[in-house]
Amino acid sequence: MTIRKIDIFRTGLRTFFIQSLWNYESLLAYGIAFSILPILIKLYSKRDIIRKGREYLSYFNSQPYLAAFILGMLIKLEEDAVENSINNNSKISSVKASYMGPLAAMGDSFFWWCLKPATLIITIFLVMYFNDFSNALFLLSFFLIFFNAFHLYYRFGSISFGYKYGEDGLKFFQKFNMNLFQKVMFQITFFLLGISITMLVLKFPFPKLVENIEIFKHIEFQIFYGISVIFLFFIYKLKRSPLLLILTTLIIIFIFSFLKEKNLVFLRIN
Amino acid sequence: MIFKVLLAGLISGLFQLDQTGAFQFMLSRSIISSTILGWVLGSIIGQPELGLRYGFLFGIFFDLIWLFRLPIGASTPPDYQIGSSVAISSLILGISFFNPKFIYIYVFICLVMGFVSGYIGAWFDVIIRRLNINISRMSRYYWNKGKFLKFKSLMLLGLFNSFVKAFLITIVFLFLILILNPILNFIFENIPGFIVEGFAIVIFFIPALGLIVVINHIIKESTWKVLGLGIVTGAIIFSYLKDFHVFGFLIILFFCIIIWVNVLKKEKV
Incomplete structure (x- = not known):
């Protein structure tokens, strides 16, 4: 019984549910077993699949997108085992154990620490810059398309490479220079963050949400706002607590209200 | 309700x-x-x-x-x-x-x-x-x-x-x-x-x-310069080019390309 491309694709689709039964005991193991089950049903008898449970239902943790690469290798191992009539149980455990850690580190740093924040910042910048909410949903789709282009490329590309080349399939991760991409994205993200902060102070992108926006366009308010943002930055640097940030904002609101009420010289915005 | x-x-x-x-x-x-x-x-x-x-x-x-x-x-x-x-x-x-x-x-x-x-x-x-x-x-x-x-x-x-x-x-x-x-x-x-x-x-x-x-979490010594460049670029764009959305955007895009090329150059060195 040979594995066809459509079987690999189906397994790839099943990896979308890899975290459905995430738990503290076995983490992603049940997701892996769920994904590979149709392949096992194709290759083995019911009794053999039950025996395979020991390998597939034991602890497994990795990055959910790149775990597909390990799945590809496991499919290849299973196919070879059936063709050559050998017992591959120890090999399955060793492949899982040796690849899950490095792939988790690679995936976490690329997807969660670089791509997600960078794409978010770029999208937020675009919506704020064009400031036209009739296009907001269209601009938000940029985020989904850009992120998922990488997501789907790695999910389906890695399962197919893992199956085709086995352990040599790691060259798939050299096809695209993740490291260089991360460096570029990091720099561009910071550049756009700088522009976004300036935009908030000098050209507030949500004018329709504030009544009498004109009074907030005075230079006195912009200075007050700018100083407050810098102050909040250092408050957060001091103790990384979002709650403290919200409480400090509340205090700033009270200070602003009193300054405005007293109509102080440096805050003539009435 | x-x-x-x-x-x-x-x-x-x-x-x-x-x-x-x-x-x-x-x-x-x-x-x-x-x-x-x-x-x-x-x-x-x-x-x-x-x-x-x-x-x-x-x-x-x-x-x-x-x-x-x-x-x-x-x-x-x-x-x-x-x-x-x-x-x-x-x-x-x-x-x-x-x-x-x-x-x-x-x-x-x-x-x-x-x-x-x-x-x-x-x-x-x-x-x-x-x-x-x-x-x-x-x-x-x-x-x-x-x-x-x-x-x-x-x-x-x-x-x-x-x-x-x-x-x-x-x-x-x-x-x-x-x-x-x-x-x-x-x-x-x-x-x-x-x-x-x-x-x-x-x-x-x-x-x-x-x-x-976000800035607090990912700021590094090497990125302060780029953040500063963004702030200065933003200040110029939003002070002088208030109504030039596309023109301002092209300037931002130009800087992004320069940053990209700069990183590539550093990598080659």
């Missing part, structure tokens, strides 16, 4: 599925889920643009403030999707109960409610992960019996738990705000007028807080 609350809970629950249980297409990110939820609920009350704008505003806040609290391994970060869904639903569905002059205080209250619900979501996550241990043991039992259809069905039960979590938390908070609105109204009426007016600046701070958190 009950229909609207249930609809908000349903949409929140569906977005929650994307967060960890299935797909992970990032539809659950706050800027997406909260904007869409705000737009849908806003359309129902006849103010789609209001929903869209506030949805996006809350989306920025909740997405960025917990962006680097990652669910890696056993850690359970606050639930940004539930937080933003609760905040935007409470605002859109509760707005009609308050005098329009109190809107900014109410925005702040909704923000705090969303913040609290995010932590409650994380607490429920721990419970669900423990519950999943029992479900996985049942799954193993069925695997060992060779009943693979039941094994697959139990995977869906894990998804159902995630849905129920977001659905319940969202509707509980929405009912809470609807029940508490007379008390909130009474409190708002007794706040001095100048403070009520002063709350308008909360709109300015919501996106700024998110950006502050």
